[in-house]
Amino acid sequence: MPGRNSAAPPLLQGDEVWLNLGVAIDLTCLGTSDAFGSVGRHNAGYLVETGATKLLLDAGPSILASMKGQGRAPDEIDAVVISHLHGDHFAGIPFLLLEFTYQSRRQRPLEIIGPPGTEERVYTLYQTLYSERRGEAPPFPIRFTEVRDRSVIEVADARIESFHVPHQEAELSLGHRVVAGGTSLVYSGDTPWTDDLIRQSSGTDLFLCECSAFDSDVPRHVRYVELERNRKRLECEELLLVHIGSEVRQRAKEIELPLADDGMKKTVG
Numbered sequence: 619m620p621g622r623n624s625a626a627p628p629l630l631q632g633d634e635v636w637l638n639l640g641v642a643i644d645l646t647c648l649g650t651s652d653a654f655g656s657v658g659r660h661n662a663g664y665l666v667e668t669g670a671t672k673l674l675l676d677a678g679p680s681i682l683a684s685m686k687g688q689g690r691a692p693d694e695i696d697a698v699v700i701s702h703l704h705g706d707h708f709a710g711i712p713f714l715l716l717e718f719t720y721q722s723r724r725q726r727p728l729e730i731i732g733p734p735g736t737e738e739r740v741y742t743l744y745q746t747l748y749s750e751r752r753g754e755a756p757p758f759p760i761r762f763t764e765v766r767d768r769s770v771i772e773v774a775d776a777r778i779e780s781f782h783v784p785h786q787e788a789e790l791s792l793g794h795r796v797v798a799g800g801t802s803l804v805y806s807g808d809t810p811w812t813d814d815l816i817r818q819s820s821g822t823d824l825f826l827c828e829c830s831a832f833d834s835d836v837p838r839h840v841r842y843v844e845l846e847r848n849r850k851r852l853e854c855e856e857l858l859l860v861h862i863g864s865e866v867r868q869r870a871k872e873i874e875l876p877l878a879d880d881g882m883k884k885t886v887g
């Protein structure tokens with residue numbers, strides 16, 4: 619993996635230049651398993667803290683237990699950024715809404731950012747799980763923003779650039795790049811291996827790439843052997859494997875790339 623200056627970040631436009639303003643990004647891995655809670659790890663959830671905001675990248679169903687287990691207050695979150703509308707990535711949102719309504723009594727706004735359909739799916743799920751809430755808005759403002767391939771939005775000092783990944787056909791799956799100052803991380807979401815991951819992660823400080831299987835054929839997900847085959851082509855500073863299935867954990871001794879784990883913390887930039 620050569621240096622970060624080997625290629626411009628793919629979504630920056632024109633002559634725009636990001637100066638490194640000394641912004642560090644702190645990452646806390648809250649859930650690093652695949653959809654199956656493999657080897658007892660939580661479903662997807664990554665707390666990303668910049669100087670001025672706290673983002674939750676994906677919110678698997680046990681996100682509350684995971685945050686509290688890490689000694690983190692769920693109400694710290696300013697925005698939830700969803701990669702795609704599979705349960706292991708967004709089904710924790712109703713429990714966040716419940717927490718904010720009854721426990722932390724949140725008043726400040728919550729942003730929820732995700733692919734088209736996010737607002738409808740979140741409310742449908744919330745009202746399915748808690749039918750008493752039907753027709754009632756939570757007692758704090760929620761702002762939904764639907765993003766697509768190449769969408770760019772800003773939350774405080776964080777810029778979120780979304781890109782399509784070919785995990786689903788009927789619905790849109792996204793990866794996200796979070797940029798703060800001159801620091802960035804890229805999250806693949808769920809995706810099969812595609813050379814586009816090389817382009818999307820080029821120049822980033824940290825690439826969180828899903829790795830659901832070692833060498834078994836798991837449709838529409840990355841296998842470790844594919845990452846191993848392509849690792850020298852990646853142009854990120856650092857690679858961290860996430861969304862880890864049981865086969866990958868069981869064969870960890872054969873793996874030369876770093877595996878994320880629940881509770882792992884990293885600072886980049």
Ligand SMILES: [Zn+2]
Pocket residue numbers: 652653662704706707808861
């Ligand atoms: Zn998943």
